[in-house]
Amino acid sequence: MIRLFIAIVALVWAQASLAETLRMAVTTSFHNSGLSEVLLPAIEADTGLEVQLLVVGTGQAIRLGEAGDVDAILVHSRAAEDAFVEAGFGTHRREIMYNDFVVIGPEVDPAGVGSADGIADAMGKIAGAQAFFVSRGDDSGTHKKELSLWRAAGLDPEGLGAWYKSVGAGMGAALNTAAGLGAHIMSDRASWLNFGRKDGLAVLFEGDPALFNQYAYLPVNPAKHPHVRHDLALQLEAWLVSDAARTLIDGYRIGGEQLFTFNATQ
Secondary structure, three states, X not given: OHHHHXXXXXXXXHHHHHOEEEEEEEEHHHHHOOHHHHHHHHHHHHHOEEEEEEEXXXXXXXXXXXXXXXXXXXXXXXXXXXXXXXXXXXXXXXXEEEEEEEEEEEOOOOOOHHHOOOHHHHHHHHHHXXXXXXXXXXXXXXXXXXXXXXXXXXXOHHHOOOOEXXXXXXXXXXXXXXXXXXXXXXXXXXXXXXXOOOOOEEEEEOOOHHXXXXXXXXXXXXXXXXXXXXHHXXXXXXXXXXXXXXXXXXXXXXOOEEOOEEOOOO
């Protein structure tokens, strides 16, 4: 019996040792969507690759990549991604999927956001009404996009007043804060759909082309950090642009609504 037990333990250990591990920094919006729970088991089943996620904002994900603390990053801020590659920290940038941002707020819409002509007008209406607005405030891709939208509306995010609440938190926590305050917030659609606590909040504005939200995969450059598992990063990339990934990404739905659209090219 003891010999059988030892043999079983040895077999399990041998199988576990076959799995190789890749560390990837991903955005909180990607993780909060629930998609990672669908993709990671499929990745391991198809490739034998165990992906360990570090769930942070885009800014922190990029800093982890710059420091060589991860093998790859999956983020959504084009300017920051281009700078990452141009500085030599990433070997390249590969688009994987997209969704969009939406403006969430109280269903009664006291600021009239739903009648806005465009996203700049929507942001202007919130500011004009001095209606509570929760900002991620965490240097994430969502935060960067939100700041750019205030500026596009001719407003300075640094001087918006006490109604503007910067919380320094991920998407899920920021949505919880907005629900508690009855405030407006900008969210990626996937996180919003996966958010269980609605508390009188609803999508007030959507559909402006400026709200397009592209996610991209960037392997960390082994020329900067020789210890990174670039071979595994390329193996994961090959899976992320495969038909298997397309099926899972396009097929992921909550309440019948598709959260992401696959747009990687082979």
